[in-house]
Amino acid sequence: MDSLWNDEDAAKFSGPLGERVYSSRLLGRDPALVLHGGGNTSVKIVEKNLFGEDETVLYVKGSGWDLDSIEAEGFAPVRLEPVRRLATLEHLTDLQMADALRMNTLRGSAPAPSVEAILHAVLPYTYVDHTHADAVISITNSPDGERRIREIYGDDVVVVPYVMPGFRLARQVALQFPQEAHEGTIGLILMQHGVFSFGDTARESYERMIALVDRAEQYLKRQGAWEIVVDEVTDAPGRIGVTLAELRQRVSRVAGAPVILMQHDDPLSRAFARRPDVASLSQRGPATPDHIIRTKQKPLVGRDVDAFAEDYRAYFEAHKDMVAGPLTMLDPAPRVILDPELGMVTVGRTARDARIGADLYAHTIEIILRAEALGGWQALPPRDLFEMEYWDLEQAKLRR
Numbered sequence: 355m356d357s358l359w360n361d362e363d364a365a366k367f368s369g370p371l372g373e374r375v376y377s378s379r380l381l382g383r384d385p386a387l388v389l390h391g392g393g394n395t396s397v398k399i400v401e402k403n404l405f406g407e408d409e410t411v412l413y414v415k416g417s418g419w420d421l422d423s424i425e426a427e428g429f430a431p432v433r434l435e436p437v438r439r440l441a442t443l444e445h446l447t448d449l450q451m452a453d454a455l456r457m458n459t460l461r462g463s464a465p466a467p468s469v470e471a472i473l474h475a476v477l478p479y480t481y482v483d484h485t486h487a488d489a490v491i492s493i494t495n496s497p498d499g500e501r502r503i504r505e506i507y508g509d510d511v512v513v514v515p516y517v518m519p520g521f522r523l524a525r526q527v528a529l530q531f532p533q534e535a536h537e538g539t540i541g542l543i544l545m546q547h548g549v550f551s552f553g554d555t556a557r558e559s560y561e562r563m564i565a566l567v568d569r570a571e572q573y574l575k576r577q578g579a580w581e582i583v584v585d586e587v588t589d590a591p592g593r594i595g596v597t598l599a600e601l602r603q604r605v606s607r608v609a610g611a612p613v614i615l616m617q618h619d620d621p622l623s624r625a626f627a628r629r630p631d632v633a634s635l636s637q638r639g640p641a642t643p644d645h646i647i648r649t650k651q652k653p654l655v656g657r658d659v660d661a662f663a664e665d666y667r668a669y670f671e672a673h674k675d676m677v678a679g680p681l682t683m684l685d686p687a688p689r690v691i692l693d694p695e696l697g698m699v700t701v702g703r704t705a706r707d708a709r710i711g712a713d714l715y716a717h718t719i720e721i722i723l724r725a726e727a728l729g730g731w732q733a734l735p736p737r738d739l740f741e742m743e744y745w746d747l748e749q750a751k752l753r754r
C-alpha cells in the first residue's frame with residue numbers, strides 16, 4: 355500500500371482542520387482501508403472559548419459523513435477534557451454516552467460525534483486515524499492472529515483485545531495504553547476490528563497508517579496468502595427472471611417491506627458462491643463488527659429464505675437477554691444471498707443499501723480467503739455480533 359500524500363494538494367487545505375479534511379479523504383479513497391462511512395479521524399486544536407480562555411477542542415468525524423467526501427463541517431467540535439474524563443467511569447450506557455457527547459459539542463449544527471469519540475480523546479496525540487484495513491483484519495481473524503500481529507509489529511503498536519466499540523473500547527484503551535505505550539508507539543491494532551495510527555501532523559498520522567497496513571500486506575504476501583485465485587466460472591450467471599422475482603417476493607415477505615435484489619456477476623463473488631465450502635466459510639461471521647448492520651451476521655446460502663428467518667429468530671432468542679432493556683427484533687431477512695446458480699445477490703430497502711451490502715461483502719470475501727490461506731478464517735462469536743447488532747443506539751432509532 356502506497357501513500358497518496360501530495361504536497362500540492364495538501365497546500366489547498368489550510369490550518370490543522372483543513373489538513374485533517376485532506377488526509378481523511380486520502381484514507382477514504384482506498385476501499386481496502388474504509389468503506390461506506392467506516393473508519394473515523396480526529397484532530398485536537400487549542401482554541402479560545404467564549405471567555406477568551408484557551409481550551410482544547412477535539413474535532414472528530416461526525417456520524418453520517420464518509421471519509422472520502424468529508425468537509426470541515428463533517429467534524430463535530432467537542433470539548434476534550436470532559437470527553438476524555440468519561441473514560442474514567444466504570445460504566446456508561448450508549449445513550450448516556452451519546453448525551454454526554456452532545457452536551458459537550460460546541461456547535462449546535464454539528465453532526466453527532468463518532469461513537470469512537472472518547473477513544474480519540476484518550477489517545478494523547480494531535481492527529482488520530484482509524485480504519486478497518488482489510489489486510490489487518492485478515493490477520494487478526496486467523497489462527498494465532500495475535501502472535502502474528504506481534505511478529506509483524508513488534509513493539510511499535512499496542513495490541514488491544516476485542517471489546518465492543520464505543521465506551522467499553524475507549525475504557526479498555528484508557529487503561530491499557532498508558533501501561534504499554536512508549537516513545538516509539540505509532541498505533542494500535544484492535545483484534546477482530548481494525549487499526550489506529552496517530553502523530554503530531556496529519557501527514558505523520560496518515561503515513562503511519564499506510565505503513566502499518568503495508569506491513570500487514572507484505573506479511574500476507576510472504577505467507578502466500580495475498581494472491582486470490584479465482585476459479586474460472588465460464589457459464590453466464592443464471593438470470594432466471596422468475597427465480598429472482600420469486601426470491602424477491604419471499605425476502606420481502608420475511609422483511610415485512612418491499613426490498614430490492616441486486617445480482618452481481620463479478621468473477622470473485624460468483625466463484626465464492628460456488629465453492630463447495632461456501633456454507634462453512636460464509637457462516638462464521640462478518641469481517642468487522644461494523645458491517646453487521648448492513649450485512650446481518652451471516653449470508654443466506656442457497657434460497658431457503660424461511661429457514662434463514664427461522665435461524666435468525668433462534669439467534670435473537672438465544673442472545674436477547676444479554677443486552678439490557680426490552681429489545682425489538684430486527685427484520686429476519688437476509689442481506690446477502692450466495693447461491694451457486696445466481697451468484698451473489700444483495701438485498702436492500704433501497705438500491706443504495708443493496709449496493710453498499712455488495713461492496714462490504716466483496717471485501718469480506720477477500721478478507722475471508724486470505725485468512726483461510728493463513729490457516730482458517732475465524733470471526734467473532736455470535737454473542738459479540740449480537741451485542742453490536744442490538745446496541746442501544748440502534749434500538750433507540752427503532753423505538754423512535
Ligand SMILES: [Zn+2]
Nearest residue numbers: 393486548644
Ligand atoms: Zn472501527
